[in-house]
Amino acid sequence: MTLLEDHFSVFAQGFGHTLLASIIALIGSLVLGTFFAILQVTKSKWARGLGNVYVQIFRNIPLLIITLFFYLAVAKVIKMTGFTAGTVALTLYTSAFIAESVRAGILSVDPGQMEGARANGLSFAQAMRVIVLPQAFRVAIPSLGNQFINLVKNSSILAFVGGLDLMYQGNLVAANTFDTFATYIIVGAFYLIITLPLSYYIQYLERQLKQKA
Amino acid sequence: MSMIEFKNVQKYYGDFHALHDVNLKIDQGETVVLIGPSGSGKSTLIRTVNGLEEIEDGQLLVDGFDLHDPKTDMNKIRKNVGMVFQHFNLYNNKTALENIMLAPRLVLGREEGENKRIAMELLEKVGLADKANNMPSALSGGQKQRIAIARSLAMKPKALLFDEPTSALDPEMIGDVLDVMRDIAKDSSMTLLVVTHEMGFAKAVADRVIFMADGRILEDNSTAAFFDNPTEPRAKKFLSQVERH
Amino acid sequence: MEKAKKRRFGIIASIVLALVIVLGFFWASATISKNGKHQDTLTRVEKQGKINWGVKADTKLFGLMNTKTGTPEGFDIDLAKAVTKQIGKQTGKKLTPTFTPVTSASKVQLLKNTNIDAVMAVMTITPERAKVVDFSNAYFPAGQSLLVQKDSGINSVNDLNDSSKTVLVVVGTTAAQNIKKFAPKAKVIALQDYASAMQALKAGQGQAISTDNAILYGLATENPSYHVVGGTLTYGPYGAAFDHDEKPMVKQTNEALATLKKNGEYNRLIKKWFSGVPGLNWHELEVHG
Numbered sequence: 001m002t003l004l005e006d007h008f009s010v011f012a013q014g015f016g017h018t019l020l021a022s023i024i025a026l027i028g029s030l031v032l033g034t035f036f037a038i039l040q041v042t043k044s045k046w047a048r049g050l051g052n053v054y055v056q057i058f059r060n061i062p063l064l065i066i067t068l069f070f071y072l073a074v075a076k077v078i079k080m081t082g083f084t085a086g087t088v089a090l091t092l093y094t095s096a097f098i099a100e101s102v103r104a105g106i107l108s109v110d111p112g113q114m115e116g117a118r119a120n121g122l123s124f125a126q127a128m129r130v131i132v133l134p135q136a137f138r139v140a141i142p143s144l145g146n147q148f149i150n151l152v153k154n155s156s157i158l159a160f161v162g163g164l165d166l167m168y169q170g171n172l173v174a175a176n177t178f179d180t181f182a183t184y185i186i187v188g189a190f191y192l193i194i195t196l197p198l199s200y201y202i203q204y205l206e207r208q209l210k211q212k213a
Numbered sequence: 214m215s216m217i218e219f220k221n222v223q224k225y226y227g228d229f230h231a232l233h234d235v236n237l238k239i240d241q242g243e244t245v246v247l248i249g250p251s252g253s254g255k256s257t258l259i260r261t262v263n264g265l266e267e268i269e270d271g272q273l274l275v276d277g278f279d280l281h282d283p284k285t286d287m288n289k290i291r292k293n294v295g296m297v298f299q300h301f302n303l304y305n306n307k308t309a310l311e312n313i314m315l316a317p318r319l320v321l322g323r324e325e326g327e328n329k330r331i332a333m334e335l336l337e338k339v340g341l342a343d344k345a346n347n348m349p350s351a352l353s354g355g356q357k358q359r360i361a362i363a364r365s366l367a368m369k370p371k372a373l374l375f376d377e378p379t380s381a382l383d384p385e386m387i388g389d390v391l392d393v394m395r396d397i398a399k400d401s402s403m404t405l406l407v408v409t410h411e412m413g414f415a416k417a418v419a420d421r422v423i424f425m426a427d428g429r430i431l432e433d434n435s436t437a438a439f440f441d442n443p444t445e446p447r448a449k450k451f452l453s454q455v456e457r458h
Numbered sequence: 459m460e461k462a463k464k465r466r467f468g469i470i471a472s473i474v475l476a477l478v479i480v481l482g483f484f485w486a487s488a489t490i491s492k493n494g495k496h497q498d499t500l501t502r503v504e505k506q507g508k509i510n511w512g513v514k515a516d517t518k519l520f521g522l523m524n525t526k527t528g529t530p531e532g533f534d535i536d537l538a539k540a541v542t543k544q545i546g547k548q549t550g551k552k553l554t555p556t557f558t559p560v561t562s563a564s565k566v567q568l569l570k571n572t573n574i575d576a577v578m579a580v581m582t583i584t585p586e587r588a589k590v591v592d593f594s595n596a597y598f599p600a601g602q603s604l605l606v607q608k609d610s611g612i613n614s615v616n617d618l619n620d621s622s623k624t625v626l627v628v629v630g631t632t633a634a635q636n637i638k639k640f641a642p643k644a645k646v647i648a649l650q651d652y653a654s655a656m657q658a659l660k661a662g663q664g665q666a667i668s669t670d671n672a673i674l675y676g677l678a679t680e681n682p683s684y685h686v687v688g689g690t691l692t693y694g695p696y697g698a699a700f701d702h703d704e705k706p707m708v709k710q711t712n713e714a715l716a717t718l719k720k721n722g723e724y725n726r727l728i729k730k731w732f733s734g735v736p737g738l739n740w741h742e743l744e745v746h747g
Contacts, residue, residue: 116302
């Protein structure tokens with residue numbers, strides 16, 4: 001426990017970066033993922049193709065490679081730090097999985113809902129936003145919850161590109177103190193501080209929605 | 214002026230010829246019933262009128278808009294042409310009242326107080342004012358369909374399409390729905406196009422009856438003439454089957 | 459009522475679960491450190507007939523995995539082989555060397571867990587580290603330096619003392635502390651290994667890599683548009699490392715190193731690995747005496 005006291009500011013800094021990267025990636029991947037899910041259920045062949053290619057690319061390449069691509073290649077053109085590169089990669093990678101969850105959610109909604117809304121005069125976008133997506137998210141919440149928890153854990157990818165996150169700071173502390181085991185237990189506990197409330201909140205949401213339905 | 218006009222309309226599903234050279238003119242304020250055996254293309258026809266199905270060839274004019282023209286904004290047509298479905302298609306995530314108020318708010322930008330007043334009036338009219346705050350899952354089929362009709366009416370459309378509105382209902386529910394439809398036909402200048410198997414309803418309210426089979430219009434006649442003396446042998450056969458039933 | 463009860467149960471259950479997991483980890487770590495009080499390294503090595511060396515697999519000239527043969531190659535590897543053979547001669551036991559790739563972060567834990575017997579992995583001897591592990595006498599006179607792009611205009615560590623400058627280091631090396639001392643305004647980013655650091659330097663993620671000059675010369679041979687500048691910031695020789703309080707093993711190793719230096723084997727290895735490195739006066743590395 002003296003390890004934690006001695007290096008508290010280091011761990012706290014790492015925790016802050018992990019939390020920030022997780023929040024940005026969570027919001028970003030939800031927006032992007034929903035967008036690409038909608039693309040895949042439109043009538044346009046081009047939009048469907050684009051959505052499918054996006055999902056297949058980012059879902060089927062290891063996160064580390066996407067991260068290194070941004071850190072080492074894209075950064076030559078657009079200046080970005082390891083933190084930015086890692087967070088962008090995490091956002092894109094997770095958005096591909098979220099797109100699949102949301103798409104499955106949309107497909108589980110009776111097509112009559114969209115037809116009814118269109119016949120009622122709503123535009124495609126209005127019908128999606130007000131009628132289809134709220135019902136799709138209700139179905140998708142358990143799987144979205146899994147994606148979000150994975151996202152927090154996957155944020156440790158930042159350590160590979162000097163992203164100043166928990167894992168990065170943990171590596172430094174472990175290397176300096178040689179107390180590898182205790183260091184990573186502390187790091188693991190910090191991750192729990194984010195993931196446990198998150199997974200509890202998702203369970204709570206699930207129960208809320210079940211009551212409503 | 215005609216509200217709906219089909220000119221040599223063709224519609225295919227792959228190789229299947231769903232609408233075969235359809236010509237049809239329906240005037241403003243007319244009530245037209247469309248009948249025919251299942252698979253005759255009557256549902257397809259009615260769904261082309263508000264663009265839920267696209268046509269492959271010919272011309273389809275609705276409220277002056279050419280539906281086959283890719284530049285036509287479907288949302289403008291749908292604002293003026295409502296539709297009631299066999300399976301109601303109420304918004305499952307909205308209360309009965311919200312189902313009625315949603316489109317006027319989003320599409321017409323109707324002021325909220327006025328929107329609510331009109332919606333409550335319509336609920337009164339379909340006899341479900343006490344169900345305003347119910348979710349669709351807490352309504353019976355007949356109640357859902359009456360809400361769906363009220364939802365269409367809230368847009369104050371020029372034309373209203375009914376696609377087998379009573380086919381999915383238990384027999385004891387059908388009467389209430391038909392009563393509401395009868396009222397609409399009676400006291401409005403709205404154009405109504407109704408696909409149904411309810412011959413009693415057709416006899417009572419329709420100005421014209423159209424008989425379809427195999428994607429073609431076989432007979433287009435005044436209600437009295439059609440029921441008293443159908444010219445088409447297949448229409449005769451169909452009527453005798455339906456009435457025996 | 460029923461739901462509130464269930465919810466409270468859920469909260470309590472998840473807290474208990476988290477506690478059990480954390481306590482479980484502590485128990486496991488305590489057990490491991492107790493088991494760590496093992497027999498002394500020399501006895502173990504003699505019994506097994508081999509010395510398992512932790513070596514680098516990503517460091518050119520010292521320990522680099524040959525991807526064709528799957529074995530690491532470099533000065534550290536060759537020296538470890540020679541030392542193993544020499545200790546074998548000294549103790550009259552037949553000893554063979556085996557190699558386990560380690561990272562800067564993992565090497566000490568692996569020593570403590572007795573997964574490896576010794577470390578010969580470009581490890582700088584420092585007083586802090588000497589509290590945790592035992593070092594042999596120095597086997598290589600390294601000094602920290604800088605690798606920069608040739609047209610970067612950076613000639614010394616002073617040119618990096620600016621908040622717009624980022625210096626790349628590798629996790630677990632002593633370079634970061636020294637940069638903070640000599641260029642306190644510069645940002646320091648630690649990467650996982652030298653290959654990553656070199657890629658990051660090329661991508662413009664930093665303006666310099668700082669580590670021991672011998673390693674930087676290795677990187678420079680492969681990347682001709684980069685060069686080593688600024689002389690040596692610090693003198694930090696490498697030593698072989700063993701678990702704490704392993705005097706017999708350290709003594710044997712020091713004896714072996716002295717013999718190898720005397721009989722010319724050490725100089726032969728220096729020539730083999732460093733004579734072809736541009737910009738490095740390898741004769742300075744030879745020992746005479």
